[in-house]
Amino acid sequence: MAHDFAWVTHHSGFIPGVALIVAVAVLLRLVRRSIWQFALVTLPGTIAHEGAHLIVGMFLGANPSKVTLWPKRVGKYWQLGAVTFGDINLANGMFVTMAPLMLLPLSYAIFANEMLELWSGGQWGWWLLTGYLTGNILFAAMPSAGDFRLGARSIVFWLVLLAALAVGAWLLRDL
Secondary structure (H helix, E strand, C coil): CHHHHHHHHCCCCHHHHHHHHHHHHHHHHHHHHCHHHHHHHCHHHHHHHHHHHHHHHHHCCCCEEEEECCCEEECCEEECCEEEECCCCCCCHHHHHCHHHHHHHHHHHHHHHHHHHHHHCCCHHHHHHHHHHHHHHHHHCCCCHHHHHHHHHHHHHHHHHHHHHHHHHHHHCCC
8 A cells, every 4th residue: 555655755746845835834833823814824724624514514414504714712712714503413413523634635635636746847836826725725624622522422422333333343253
């Protein structure tokens, strides 16, 4: 399996691409001092993050009712965006709240299929923009603390169910 990804590490744009993603992460860290700078710089990632919740919530019947991309203070933390749902339950909660994790393969695909090609083609402006967007999407792939809180019961439910199925399969393996 590791051999399948060998082409990436041997591509001339791999190291510069990773360096650009790290630079974007550093930029995102530096602008955290001002919520408005941070909200502006991370807007593409916020749209992707909340969009993932919205799309999965629509498909799984969680009844999304409101989407906001305007930052607001929630206790001692800032919330960059939110999707409000009418029906988060045991069956759909884990999938809706963990939906941003789907952005991980998307960020990899953009890196491997776009950034590396832009580097090879010497299209530096597009490469920088694509690197900025890729870094933003990668950063946005992490579910927030609020996502974990909202999905906690469902996450536990699905993990217990998966563990029970695994134990059952193990016990039945020799029958």
